Amino acid sequence: METKDKVLMINPEKCTGCRLCELVCAVKHDGASNPSRSRIRVIKWEMDGVYIPMACQQCQDAPCMGVCPAGAISRNDELNVIEVDHDKCIGCRSCVAICPFGAMGFNSIDRKVFKCDLCDGDPQCVRFCEVQAVEYVDADDVAILKKQDAAAKLHATSNKVALKSA
């Protein structure tokens, strides 16, 4: 499958804080608009104009998987995604408590935990984010893409300095 080993790459700098990702995530998964159902959430520092989208990292050594007493959480290597088996889940919320990113949610309407499933390879948050603050890329490529971004900044700065001293 071509989606193998792809991950969400989030660049908070680009985020405009519109929270469309939260809306489409909830609608896609639950057919309802409700940010508290969204797998991705935008955390804001309003007075600094800083918005950081937070989502599941699909960890290699996932704490949620390790802590689950029912063995309900497993890794699907084909999609590079951590999955919850709701038939096994006992709803103890240990996974919610332990996740360092707050990526595991608990929905008090359905009384179930929920997490990002990468929309089976077509993440809607990515599809709808026109500014590309959330992208879906090969895990191998994250570092080089970040290097390119950082290099572009260095380049812009040196250009500025060169212009000033010219």
Added chain:
Amino acid sequence: MALDRKIAYIDLTTGDVTIKPIPLDVRKKFLGGRGLDAYLLLNHSKKGCNPLGSANPLIVSGGILTATCASATARTHIMAKSPLTGLLGSANMGGFFAPEMAWAGFHHLVIKGKAKKPSYLFIKNGTIEIRDAENIWGMTTTDTQWAIQEELNDQEIKSLVIGPAGENLVTFANVMTGIKNAGGRTGMGAVMGSKNLKAIACRGTMDIKIAHPVDALEYNKRFIDQITSAKVNKTQGTLGTPMIWGATNSWGGVRTRNFQYNQCEYADDIEPEAIDEICEETIGPYHMAGCFGCQVHCRAQYRIPSGPLKGNYDEGPEYTSQGAFGAEPDTPRAETVLAGNHLVDQYGIDNLEIGSLISWAMELYEEGIITNKDTDGLDLSFGNDEALLEMVERICYRKGKVADALAQGGIQASKIFGKNSFDYLIQVKGMSNLHSDERATPALALNVATASRGSDHLRSRPAIDLYHLPEKVLHKIYGNPVEYKGKLSSEHTEYVGKAWQVFWQENCYMGVDCLGICKYHTTFLGATLPNFEDWPKVLYYNTGLEFTPEELWDISERCNMLERLFNIREGLTRDDLEKGDMLNHRYFDEPCRRGAPDVVGMKIDKKRFIKMIDEFYEHKGLDKKGNPKPETLKRLEIANEPSHML
């Protein structure tokens, strides 16, 4: 589901809260948002009620599509009788408040009475609590929001608040949310202040079930692609509304020195690119923010680069701040525009109104109608940046004779200043005009003269009239969903067919205001954006309700007529310079002195203008005096208003 959102009636005097469903037949007639607000205002206010009295109902709402899977449904609408105009008070703002209110279970609030002491409302998942606000009274708009979040220990709370201007009953105080989202125009903040209501805080985690989620999602994607493919929206997402400034000023459509000129000279410092550079230097390459679910992201982020307020964070400045703190007072300097923009956001005051009124006072100062003595020694000359910013503070805190007079609004102030001060006041129905100059654009002049909430560009402006679109294209846009057989002209200086364009836009803007969608997502700045033809689908996928484009047009027309009925009840007469559909004499008497060759020398031809109003009335189904004909009310099914269905 969107349709199960409730309406709450809150009496601040008694503390009583009544919650009711919104019946489907009411929805089908008025949809929601501004349209249903107009119905509620007409039904819950008495003729001649004091706008700052406890009987004036303050209505707060989201649209029928708010927080559904439709694009940019961020708008909050606020309505009451206006303390500025004595007529319809109506404000509309973006941000995140209305969606949060919808997730908390409500689409409309009708707030009556007056709290004994400063209070705020806390609305959470179907419950409404009136809380003490004594600790936050006096705070700026942003401090108020963070203080509420802290008090309730919840960062996700979204609040609609007033600042010091609203508390001090300045007649054009805003309600605000977030950093800069402003429910401006007509003084809804003062109405809140008069009720001792400092804020409405919301937090919601209730589902809004989407009727057809798969279709809604896919249609939303198409809708967004349509929006983001329009070049005007792309530019707006880079420069914000200042993008309009450059073009408008260069052709001569920005009033300067109150109304002496129609173009601001030496304005390089506040050109959109110059403002953008400041944003980039103080924030970084990505400095645009968006309202809920919006892909236009037109809010530029900045820190004030220099001066006494250096380092303060804000968003905007909008096109209106460039006029209010740049062109009109003739202070076209970025530092002044950015500082002015920051002060109005913090105090919670209408930037457009305050800039206009200070500039008017500057002209009166120049003419000797007000003097140094009246201003307590402040030199109110055009071009005085410091005096301009000082006046903003004085007005919000009502310090000194001139500022206190201005705080009561232009018409009241003209009575205090006396002499011929009124002749210099650029207003319609008691509300200042936008800083745009409509002398070369009869269509836009008709729009400001007849807008329901007083002089205003967001109620019926055919902005695309400036694009000189081919007549064929104009007919395609303006001939749907109802046929128009008359002539339309591509020339912005023409009078032909403009009345129909204004009438069409009036209905189009009422449509989006009922849906709760932002105007940048319809035929406003972009000629190719969605309107009546597209809305039935988005309504059906999200709510399950079925409408035809024609039915949505009828609803818009109906709701506009409700606003007209309210205004007539409160004293609107056609030619009244204070309460009518009439422009200041300067539009007819003083020609444009600057700008493009086809603008210089232009003024509004009064005879043709009056004929245009006649035509406009005819389209609306009004008689020559501007009152609705009985058959019009019958056709629109509002012959028996108020009908008290809600």
